[in-house]
Amino acid sequence: MRLTTVWGPVSRWGEYRRRQRLTLERSGHIAPHADGGDAGPPTLDADTAALLRFGAVGQPLNRHSPFYIGFFGATGALLAVGLWTTLGRLATTLSILLVAFFLALALEPVVKALARHVPRGLAVATVFLGLLVVFVLIGFVVVPPVASQGTALAEQAPQYVQNLLDARWVRELDRNYDVVDKIRAEVTAKLTDQSFVGGVLGGILGAGKAVISGVFQVLTVLVLTLYLLASLPRVKLAAYALVPSSRRARVASLSEEIMRRVGSYAIGQVVIATFNAAMSWVMMSLVGIPYAAVLAVAVGLLGLVPMVGASLGAGVVCLVAFFDEPRKALIALVYYVVYQQIENYAIAPRIMRQTVSVPGTVTVIAALAGGALLGVLGALLAIPVAAGLLLIYEEVLVPRQRAA
Numbered sequence: 001m002r003l004t005t006v007w008g009p010v011s012r013w014g015e016y017r018r019r020q021r022l023t024l025e026r027s028g029h030i031a032p033h034a035d036g037g038d039a040g041p042p043t044l045d046a047d048t049a050a051l052l053r054f055g056a057v058g059q060p061l062n063r064h065s066p067f068y069i070g071f072f073g074a075t076g077a078l079l080a081v082g083l084w085t086t087l088g089r090l091a092t093t094l095s096i097l098l099v100a101f102f103l104a105l106a107l108e109p110v111v112k113a114l115a116r117h118v119p120r121g122l123a124v125a126t127v128f129l130g131l132l133v134v135f136v137l138i139g140f141v142v143v144p145p146v147a148s149q150g151t152a153l154a155e156q157a158p159q160y161v162q163n164l165l166d167a168r169w170v171r172e173l174d175r176n177y178d179v180v181d182k183i184r185a186e187v188t189a190k191l192t193d194q195s196f197v198g199g200v201l202g203g204i205l206g207a208g209k210a211v212i213s214g215v216f217q218v219l220t221v222l223v224l225t226l227y228l229l230a231s232l233p234r235v236k237l238a239a240y241a242l243v244p245s246s247r248r249a250r251v252a253s254l255s256e257e258i259m260r261r262v263g264s265y266a267i268g269q270v271v272i273a274t275f276n277a278a279m280s281w282v283m284m285s286l287v288g289i290p291y292a293a294v295l296a297v298a299v300g301l302l303g304l305v306p307m308v309g310a311s312l313g314a315g316v317v318c319l320v321a322f323f324d325e326p327r328k329a330l331i332a333l334v335y336y337v338v339y340q341q342i343e344n345y346a347i348a349p350r351i352m353r354q355t356v357s358v359p360g361t362v363t364v365i366a367a368l369a370g371g372a373l374l375g376v377l378g379a380l381l382a383i384p385v386a387a388g389l390l391l392i393y394e395e396v397l398v399p400r401q402r403a404a
Contacts, residue, residue, distance in 0.1 A: 095377060096217055100224035102381060104232060105259050106266030107131070111229060124229045132222070141293050254395060258388040265384045272348055273303030276310060276339070280317060283335050287328050289321045305376060306383050307367050310340055362386050 062068060087094075107127050114123035165171075174181075228235070236255070243251045277300030284292035299313035314336035322329035363383055370382025 092217075095374070096220055097224065098381070099377065100221050100228055102262070102266065103131075103221065103225045104228035105263040106270070107225070107229060107263070108232060108259070109263045109267060120233075121230070124226070128222075128226050128229065131225075135218075135222075138297055142297050145291060145294050254391065258391055261387050261391070262384040265387065268348075269304055269306070272343065273300045273309070275347065276300065276303045276313070276343065279339065280313070283332065284317065284321075287321070287331050289317065289328050289332065290324055291320060295320060305379055307364065307379075310336075310343070314340070362390070 110127050111120065111123045114126060118126075236252075240248055240252050240255070277296045280299045281292050281296035283289075284295060289295070295317050298316055299310075302309040302313040302316070305312070314332070318329045318332045318336070321332045363386070366382040366386035367379050370378030370380075370385070372378070374381070
């Protein structure tokens with residue numbers, strides 16, 4: 001019964017093979033059969049024998065089947081979810097790589113300027129050593145005052161508490177509502193609560209872990225910046241090699257201009273922030289505002305943030321000056337109002353003249369979008385990215401529309 005069922009397809013296949021052989025013999029592509037004519041009854045080769053043994057081949061899988069579509073659709077969705085999860089876990093790594101690339105582009109103009117006189121390797125080492133010196137100097141300016149002032153605060157804390165308890169309004173509250181005893185009882189209960197103590201210790205450990213992680217990330221950024229600076233020409237050539245040769249020159253010229261604008265913008269922003277910090281330190285030293293060095297570093301770091309950074313730094317200085325003496329805060333406020341006008345209309349245009357040219361509306365939108373996506377890092381990168389997109393718009397999209 002099985003041979004009867006299978007023999008039909010086998011016979012048709014054998015007939016097809018016989019006719020093909022006869023056609024090839026008559027055309028001279030193969031040698032004639034041994035008997036010079038018909039190839040005779042079909043012989044069963046290995047495939048036909050397997051067909052007789054295991055049965056005929058079934059129909060191919062129907063790609064329009066709901067099962068087929070659902071299965072592969074679900075597989076694609078799972079792959080997309082897995083890719084998105086992987087990117088989420090790599091967010092910190094990608095951010096570190098982005099910061100290192102941004103720093104490398106910022107330092108590349110300095111490296112190129114030095115490379116005109118010395119080998120590139122020596123220029124990279126010199127620039128990177130200067131960057132390390134800047135970080136070390138900032139650490140020496142910030143860390144010792146913070147440590148000493150934190151120690152002094154810890155030593156004076158009991159005296160501050162005692163002065164608070166001796167205040168007249170505190171004694172009146174305690175006489176009427178027994179506030180001190182209630183606070184003492186509440187503090188004692190919290191200190192004997194294991195969950196509260198565990199939460200406090202966990203928070204302290206978490207803060208220590210965050211500090212260690214931050215130091216590690218800074219070191220990683222510095223190492224990646226060094227590697228990118230040393231290999232940036234080779235990286236660019238490798239990237240350009242992926243572009244078709246007919247468009248490679250155009251893509252290379254646009255990419256070089258974008259990277260030049262990004263690096264020039266970063267250098268200009270650092271120069272403006274450094275000048276702001278130096279002038280702030282001079283003003284605070286003359287007025288007598290405490291913690292002048294630490295506040296000047298804070299003003300410089302906040303000044304790197306576009307649009308709002310300088311105002312935030314001025315606010316921090318005025319707040320500290322207000323707690324020291326309101327008159328000093330008023331002087332600082334007047335100084336920053338005058339200085340920011342000079343910076344916006346005299347200093348910044350001169351420094352940024354050869355860097356980026358981004359309209360004010362685009363600057364605001366780019367800074368808001370970058371801050372919403374990546375926080376402070378996004379706000380820092382938003383304006384050079386917007387400048388690059390504007391360059392592509394002006395040099396690629398607009399000429400293409402004119403030609404169309």
